[in-house]
Amino acid sequence: MISLDNKSAVITGGNSGMGYATAQKFKELGANAIITGRNPTALEKAATELGVKAIVADQANLQDLDNLIDQVKAHFGSIDILFINAGVASFAPVEHVSEDQFDNIMNVNFKGAFFTLQKFLPILKDGASVINLSSINAYTGMPNTAIYAASKAALNSLTRTAAYELAPRHIRINSVNPGPVNTELFGKLGMPDEAIKEFSSAMQTRIPLKRFGTPEDIANLVAFLASDDASFITGAEYNIDGGTNLNPLLQ
DSSP states (O other): OOOOTTOEEEETTTTSHHHHHHHHHHHHTTOEEEEEESOHHHHHHHHHHHTOEEEEOOTTOHHHHHHHHHHHHHHHSSEEEEEEOOOOOOOOOGGGOOHHHHHHHHIIIIIIHHHHHHHHGGGEEEEEEEEEEOOTHHHHOOTTOHHHHHHHHHHHHHHHHHHHHHGGGTOEEEEEEEOOBTTTTGGGSOOOHHHHHHHHHHHHHTSTTSSOBOHHHHHHHHHHHHSGGGTTOOSOEEEESTTTTSOGGGO
16 A cells, blocks of 8 residues: 655645645645645635645745745655645637736746746755646647646646756656546636536546546545655656547547
8 A cells, every 4th residue: 555654745736626635645645744725714724624734825926935935844844745736727719818817827837836846846855756737638639728738738848857857866756637527627617507517528428437537536646656656757747537638539
């Protein structure tokens, strides 16, 4: 069984969804975790439920990141696991994307993720594990996702480059690319409930395993990559999508 006994972990965007499930999994496996998020009320509620420490921080705000590092360093000294999970999603066709929408997605999903990694480097232990939450949208060419997909493709590129640069310290960095997970994604499309239901049903027929993933599915993979069982894995990207991205030409 995977063990994270006595490992210290930070999970950005840990107050809901995949971040919350991963914090729960880490704790079950023996890790001590800190979760972060932008919403103080939601973050405190999650921390109380999980029994972990919470630090309010906006991944897109570099001053917040500096404050986060200071607090994590004061609490843990150094850390074994960093799960860069925080992200945003909004969707529009290329012709309708606004500058504000572009900047918001890129500032959180790529710029914020990049500087989270950079600023944590001094307190990552040699041999630490970093996991980036990306998406199969980095590859699918799904309509209306141009900026979101580009932000995730950039994150995967960062994973590969950073894995090579950090190898001398035996710091491993990998990407997890989820496909459809429950219906959280669809709730962000701004569609009526009935339209979301129809879209969700149509999407599910395209998944070879004929179900959506769960946050716990993602948490299980992240926990493995965080563990010593994955000590020879770095610079990799793991699609966890029920086979959605296997062969779009046959769907």
